[in-house]
Each structure stands twice: as C-alpha cells, then as structure tokens.
Amino acid sequence: MKPVFMxxxxxxxxxxxxxxxxxxxxxxxxxxxxxxxxxxxxPWLCLALxxxxxxxxxxxxxxxxxxxxxxxxxGAFAMFNxxxxxxxxxxxxxxxxxxxxxxxFGILFGLPSLKVRGIYLMVATLAxxxxxxxxxxxxxxxxxxxSSGIITAQDIVILGKPFTTPLAMYFVCLxxxxxxxxxxxxxxxxxxxxxxxxxxxxxxxAESMGVSLLKTKVQAFAISAFYCGVxxxxxxxxxxxxxxxxxxxxxxxxKILFMCILGxxxxxxxxxxxxxxxxxxxxxLNAVGNNVFHGAIDATIISSIEQVIFGGLMIIFMIYExxxxxxxxxxxxxKMSLKFQSxxxxxxxxxxxKKS
Amino acid sequence: MVxxxxxxxxxxxxxxxxxTMYSLVALGFVLIFKASATFNFSQGxxxxxxxLAFCGFMQDFNIPFVLAFILAALLMxxxxxxxxxxxxxxxxxxxxxxxxxxxxxxxxxxxxxxxAAWGVEVRRLDLGIGDFPVPWIADNLKLxxxxxxxxxxxVAALMIIGLFLLFKxxxxxLGLRAVADDAGAASSIGIPLKHIMLLVWxxxxxxxxVAGCMWGARAGVQFALVDLALKALPVxxxxxxxxxxxxxxxxxxxxxxxxxxxxxxxxxxxxAIEGWAPYVLAIFxxxxxxxxxxxxxxxxxx
Numbered sequence: 001m002k003p004v005f006m007x008x009x010x011x012x013x014x015x016x017x018x019x020x021x022x023x024x025x026x027x028x029x030x031x032x033x034x035x036x037x038x039x040x041x042x043p044w045l046c047l048a049l050x051x052x053x054x055x056x057x058x059x060x061x062x063x064x065x066x067x068x069x070x071x072x073x074x075g076a077f078a079m080f081n082x083x084x085x086x087x088x089x090x091x092x093x094x095x096x097x098x099x100x101x102x103x104x105f106g107i108l109f110g111l112p113s114l115k116v117r118g119i120y121l122m123v124a125t126l127a128x129x130x131x132x133x134x135x136x137x138x139x140x141x142x143x144x145x146x147s148s149g150i151i152t153a154q155d156i157v158i159l160g161k162p163f164t165t166p167l168a169m170y171f172v173c174l175x176x177x178x179x180x181x182x183x184x185x186x187x188x189x190x191x192x193x194x195x196x197x198x199x200x201x202x203x204x205x206a207e208s209m210g211v212s213l214l215k216t217k218v219q220a221f222a223i224s225a226f227y228c229g230v231x232x233x234x235x236x237x238x239x240x241x242x243x244x245x246x247x248x249x250x251x252x253x254x255k256i257l258f259m260c261i262l263g264x265x266x267x268x269x270x271x272x273x274x275x276x277x278x279x280x281x282x283x284x285l286n287a288v289g290n291n292v293f294h295g296a297i298d299a300t301i302i303s304s305i306e307q308v309i310f311g312g313l314m315i316i317f318m319i320y321e322x323x324x325x326x327x328x329x330x331x332x333x334x335k336m337s338l339k340f341q342s343x344x345x346x347x348x349x350x351x352x353x354k355k356s
Numbered sequence: 357m358v359x360x361x362x363x364x365x366x367x368x369x370x371x372x373x374x375x376t377m378y379s380l381v382a383l384g385f386v387l388i389f390k391a392s393a394t395f396n397f398s399q400g401x402x403x404x405x406x407x408l409a410f411c412g413f414m415q416d417f418n419i420p421f422v423l424a425f426i427l428a429a430l431l432m433x434x435x436x437x438x439x440x441x442x443x444x445x446x447x448x449x450x451x452x453x454x455x456x457x458x459x460x461x462x463x464x465x466x467x468x469x470x471x472a473a474w475g476v477e478v479r480r481l482d483l484g485i486g487d488f489p490v491p492w493i494a495d496n497l498k499l500x501x502x503x504x505x506x507x508x509x510x511v512a513a514l515m516i517i518g519l520f521l522l523f524k525x526x527x528x529x530l531g532l533r534a535v536a537d538d539a540g541a542a543s544s545i546g547i548p549l550k551h552i553m554l555l556v557w558x559x560x561x562x563x564x565x566v567a568g569c570m571w572g573a574r575a576g577v578q579f580a581l582v583d584l585a586l587k588a589l590p591v592x593x594x595x596x597x598x599x600x601x602x603x604x605x606x607x608x609x610x611x612x613x614x615x616x617x618x619x620x621x622x623x624x625x626x627x628a629i630e631g632w633a634p635y636v637l638a639i640f641x642x643x644x645x646x647x648x649x650x651x652x653x654x655x656x657x658x
Contacts, residue, residue, distance in 0.1 A: 064453060064456070112639055112642055112643065115642060115643055115646060116642050116646050118395075118452060118453060118456070119395045119397075119456060119589075119597075120593060120642055120646065122589075123589045123590060123593055123635060123638055123642075124635070124638070124639050124642060126586065126589065126635055127632055127635030127636050127638070127639055130631050130632035130635055131632040131635070131636065134628060134629070134631050134632050137628075138625060138627070138628065250583065250586070254460075257460070261457055300471065300475070300476050301471075301472050304467075304468045304469070304471040304472035304476075305468065305472060306468070307464050307465075307467055307468030307471070308464070308465050308468035308469055308472065309468075310461075310464055310468075311460075311461040311462060311463065311464025311465035311466075311467075311468060312461065312465055313461070314457065314458065314460065314461025314464065315442070315443055315458045315461040315462060315465070318447065318450070318454050318455075318457055318458040318461065319443075319446040319447060319450075319458070322450070322454055
C-alpha cells in the first residue's frame with residue numbers, strides 16, 4: 001500500500017489548512033443567520049459533492065454522462081430505507097451503504113460506456129435517470145407505502161447525539177464533503193486518476209499501454225455514482241429534509257452538468273466553484289430584481305433570464321475557455337504571482353528567465 | 357379472440373402514428389447531423405421556442421394562422437442565422453463534445469428567451485383537427501384512431517419525401533452531403549459553408565415548428581415539450597443519426613414498442629413504463645448495432 005498523503009505538496013497542505021480554518025472557524029463565527037446555512041451553504045456542499053461525482057466520470061474519464069440526479073435519488077432513498085429498516089447501521093454506516101447502493105446502479109448503467117461514447121452514451125445514461133426515478137415512484141416499498149408522495153426525512157443522529165440545527169447539519173455536510181474531496185483528490189492524482197485521464201485522452205492508446213478499459217470505466221462510473229449517492233442522501237436529509245422523487249428529476253441532472261462544465265472539467269476545485277456559481281447567481285439575480293427594480297420584474301421572467309444567462313455562459317465558455325472557471329482562476333493567480341514577482345525582483349526579464 | 361386482435365391492432369396503429377410525432381422531432385436532429393456532423397441538443401428547445409412564438413403571434417397579436425406560421429418560420433431562420441454566426445462559427449474547429457455542450461447551452465438560451473417573451477402558462481393550440489377518433493374508420497374498421505395522429509402521419513410522410521428529394525436530387529442537397537462528408541474539402545472546392553449551415557439550421561427550425569404544432573395540438577404548448585423531445589434521442593439511436601428514413605423507422609419502432617409494452621406489460625409494474633422503456637430499448641440497440649439501423653458505420657481513426 002502506498003502512503004495516502006504521498007501526492008500532497010506543502011502548498012496543498014497550506015490550501016487545506018486555509019479552507020479548514022475558513023469553514024470551521026470563520027464561517028460559524030461570522031455567519032449567524034440561518035438562511036445562509038439552510039439555503040446556501042448546505043446545498044452548496046451537497047451539490048459540490050455530486051458535481052465531483054460528475055467530474056470523475058465526465059471531466060476525468062471523458063465519458064459524457066447525464067444522470068447524476070438519478071444516482072442521487074438512489075442514494076437518498078437507500079438512506080431513508082436503511083435508517084428505517086436497519087437502524088443498527090447508524091447514520092455514517094447508512095451513508096456509506098447508500099453510496100454503495102448508488103454505485104451498484106452506476107456500474108449497471110455504466111456498462112454501455114464500454115461500447116459507445118459521446119451522445120450515444122448520454123442517451124444510455126439518461127435511461128438510468130428515468131428508470132431509477134420511475135422505480136422509486138412505482139414501488140411503494142421504497143417509500144414505505146406512504147401515499148402522500150412526500151416523505152419527511154428522519155432526524156440525523158450520530159453516536160446518540162441529534163444533529164438538527166442548521167449549524168450542526170452544516171458540520172455534518174462539511175465533514176463528509178471534506179473527507180470525500182480529499183479522497184477524490186488522492187484518486188485523481190494517483191494511478192487511478194492517471195488511468196482515467198489516459199482513457200479520456202485516447203482510449204485506444206491507453207488500452208495498448210496496458211490500461212484495462214473495462215476496469216477503468218466501470219470503476220469511474222461506480223465511484224461517480226457513489227459520490228452522487230452520498231450527495232443525494234445529504235441533499236435529502238440536510239437540505240430538503242424530505243424525500244420525493246420529483247426533486248431528483250432531469251433538471252437537477254442538467255444543473256449538475258452545468259456546474260461541472262462551467263466550473264471546469266477535470267478539476268476538483270472547479271466542482272466547488274461551479275456549484276457556488278449556479279447556486280448563488282439566481283440569489284443575486286433575485287436580489288437585483290427586488291432591490292433595483294423593486295419587484296417590477298416578474299419572478300418568472302427573472303428565472304427565464306437566469307436560464308438565458310446560464311446557457312449563454314455555457315456557449316461563451318465553450319468558445320473562449322472550455323476548461324471553465326477553475327482555469328480562469330488559475331490564470332488570474334498566475335498573472336498575480338507574476339506581477340508580485342516583478343515588483344519584488346527589479347528585473348522582470350530575469351525573473352521570467354529563471355522561471356522558464 | 358377477434359376483439360383481442362382488434363384491440364392489439366388499435367394499440368399498434370396508435371403507437372405507430374404516435375411514433376411519427378417522435379420522428380418529426382428526430383428529423384430536425386438528423387438534418388443538422390447530416391450536414392455538419394454536430395449533434396444539436398437544442399432541437400427540443402427549438403420545438404418549444406418556435407411553437408410558443410407561433411402561438412404568441414396568433415393569440416397575443418391576433419395575427420391570422422397562416423401569417424403567424426410564416427412569421428414563426430422566419431423567426432426560426434433568424435435563430436438559425438444567429439446560431440451560425442455566434443455559436444457554430446467560433447466553434448468551427450472544436451471537438452464534437454465541445455459543440456454538443458455548446459448546443460446544450462443554446463437550448464437553455466432558447467427556452468429562457470421563449471418563456472421571457474411569451475410567459476410560462478400552458479397555451480392551447482387549435483389546428484382545426486381534433487384529437488378524437490375518426491368516425492369513418494371507427495365504423496368501418498372498428499379501430500379507434502385519432503384524426504390528429506393520421507394528420508401527423510401525413511405531414512411526416514410529406515416532409516420525408518420533400519427532404520429526401522432535396523438531399524438526393526438538388527444541387528443544394530449535393531452540397532449538404534459534401535459538407536457533411538468533409539467540410540474542409542467541400543469549402544476548398546467552393547461550396548459556401550456558411551450558406552449551407554444557415555440553410556440547414558433554418559430547415560431544422562422549420563421542421564421544429566411543424567413538430568411543435570403537432571405536439572402542441574395534442575399536449576398543449578408548454579415546457580414539457582422539451583422533455584418530450586428528449587424521446588427523439590432513442591429514436592435517433594435506433595434509426596441512426598444520419599439517416600432520414602432511419603428517423604422515421606426509429607420513430608415507428610419506438611412509438612409502437614412503447615405503446616404495446618405499456619398496454620401489455622406495464623400493468624404488471626404499475627404502469628408508466630413509457631418513461632424509460634424507449635431508452636432501455638435504445639441501450640439494447642446500442643449494444644448490438646451502435647450505428648443504428650440505417651446509419652453509417654462509425655469508423656474511428658487512431
């Protein structure tokens with residue numbers, strides 16, 4: 001076994017420390033309104049996690065998949081049933097097992113990726129989206145024969161302690177997201193991720209180098225679905241606090257696809273940037289509508305405008321920066337550091353030549 | 357026994373005719389794929405956009421039926437023009453997947469624009485053809501078949517014949533096929549690439565309008581049309597992305613299978629299996645014949 005933290009540099013550890021201080025100390029001290037936790041931070045973490053799942057299969061392995069919400073639904077309803085029927089498992093145990101159940105679906109619906117690619121694969125993965133939602137909808141057992149259609153999620157109890165306040169739920173999401181993000185970064189940087197990227201860049205070349213396409217693709221789909229499943233469970237239990245199949249429809253899948261692409265394909269931090277943008281932008285737009293135009297613009301028109309802007313951004317990014325916002329951020333950082341260097345070192349040219 | 361057979365026939369014929377509605381949507385995809393080898397994910401949004409504009413012209417501005425139709429068709433030409441200039445031309449040398457994602461974005465833009473301009477409520481569209489069984493057929497053949505279905509079938513047949521003739525026998529059609537085969541080579545022998553793209557996107561827009569009218573008359577003009585149009589994807593997979601007859605046959609297969617499965621197997625699973633059955637059918641086709649029934653074999657160079 002290779003040591004887990006082998007691929008981390010000093011810079012990564014500093015980044016991690018900054019993120020942890022920000023999310024564990026700064027945010028809970030300065031943000032006290034419940035709204036921020038229940039409507040922004042918690043869904044952000046959940047959707048970012050699902051977007052990482054989408055990244056694994058689409059950004060890293062290059063397989064066009066469109067069914068993240070289906071796997072999220074599988075995870076959410078698996079969680080509900082596990083807590084209901086196997087209470088001994090506990091919250092964390094149930095979370096892991098529901099991720100594994102979603103992963104099983106991922107393997108099943110990922111199998112067509114061995115034969116087809118591009119838009120063909122997209123259609124095959126759409127099957128998973130519609131099938132999983134239909135299955136949950138039609139078989140009462142999954143919903144514990146609840147006729148109302150919307151089930152209330154059970155309270156989160158970890159080691160006998162209830163986690164019901166928004167802040168507590170935020171910490172639950174934060175803990176799960178942190179662990180899984182670190183894991184994802186490790187996988188992406190290790191041999192697993194290298195195999196994924198080899199398959200993405202040219203599958204035939206990868207195969208001739210001894211990378212097993214079967215293993216790599218199925219593994220990517222399984223891991224992707226695991227992430228989506230866990231994210232779906234958190235999404236239902238911490239954010240929606242209820243379970244209904246409609247919440248996981250094709251629109252959510254598209255949303256996650258947008259987060260993944262706008263954030264930056266093949267990056268983990270892109271998942272967080274993309275999710276934050278897609279979540280915050282409508283909030284901002286509504287605020288502008290209410291405060292600048294004083295509600296003169298109809299809410300439905302605002303949501304239509306939001307759609308136009310998302311679509312337009314997608315086109316613009318595809319044309320000018322197909323690698324998304326993460327790459328933009330990278331470019332800005334690079335320019336900043338260059339400026340910083342040139343102001344310190346008198347001769348810009350010598351600093352550049354040293355760099356190259 | 358005879359009753360059962362009649363019932364089966366009715367389900368089958370109903371399914372086949374409903375399938376032509378899918379074919380109409382699929383046709384638009386095929387047109388663009390044939391000419392530019394790009395997959396236009398926004399075709400569903402184009403259906404919604406065009407028919408909503410058509411309804412808007414008629415109901416909000418009281419423009420007569422024919423004039424409104426022409427206006428909506430012209431609007432789709434403008435959409436085609438903008439798409440060519442703003443989306444396709446900058447992405448000329450981008451990979452297939454990049455263009456596909458850009459068309460997903462385009463779909464979002466069109467859906468948003470349509471709703472911002474014409475509102476979100478469901479509109480009724482009356483084509484003057486009712487969605488009820490034709491009495492003559494019901495009396496003589498004892499089959500209950502909707503007039504709208506028959507009309508949609510006829511329109512689909514006319515459009516197929518028209519497009520087939522266009523592609524096969526006209527100079528424009530030859531140009532289209534040349535561009536699809538090798539855009540670079542086609543432009544180097546003087547085929548105007550821009551005009552061809554504009555033409556194809558406009559044609560796809562008009563096809564979308566016709567498809568939208570049929571769907572709108574049946575289910576009301578509403579956002580759900582976009583999701584319905586997703587069903588054209590399995591149709592394309594079964595028929596092949598680059599074949600006009602394929603779009604028709606694929607549509608018929610999907611329509612018939614989904615109805616027959618729904619009626620005969622659906623009750624065992626609590627119904628509503630039409631939501632996913634076409635996609636699963638498409639997966640099986642993909643595993644055995646990835647290029648579809650009529651498509652050209654996909655050869656990838658290493």
